[in-house]
Amino acid sequence: MNRQDIVEKLNKWMIEFVEVPNLKLGNWPPCPFARQARMTNSIEILFAEYAELHKVIQDSINLLNLKEVVIICFDHTNVDTTALQTFVTDYNKFLMMDNVVILEDHPDAVEYINGVKMNFGECGLILVQKLDKLNKASDQLKEKGYYNHWTEQDLDSVVNWRYK
Secondary structure (H helix, E strand, O other), rough: OOOOHHHHHHHHHHHHHHOOHHHHHHOOOOOHHHHHHHHHEEEEEOOOOOOHHHHHHHHHHHHHHOOOEEEEEEHHHHHOOOHHHHHHHHHHHHHHOOEEEEEOOOOOOOOOOOOOOOOOOOOOEEEEHHHHHHHHHHHHHHHOOOHOOOOHHHHHHHHHHHHH
């Protein structure tokens, strides 16, 4: 996995997809806060081997005092989608008690919201964020109608579980 290539592709994906309003999403960008975070250098991109994720996640938590989100890129061919989802679910049980949450993106676990493919697709990603900030942002988006084009199943798998 070429790190420079991944960073370039990740930035291109953010600029050309994540930050761009999409008609199928009610003319909202997939992540309305991504552009500001990118423009203010509030995103940290790290790399890890899958076997090192525990350590890199722990290291990235300290960066959340300086950054809004830490994106950990890894070779997704070293883990299947079910194992990654189990890892993230189990890890969040402990992280959420400390106001931290991780989200996963595996190219083989394709996620669609109202027909829009949301995945990065080039490698596996773990996003590390402060739980209260993420939930506050979700609450603001909900009030503005951002989730109006999402199914209840989409909300449950992406948003609602973080409030429990």
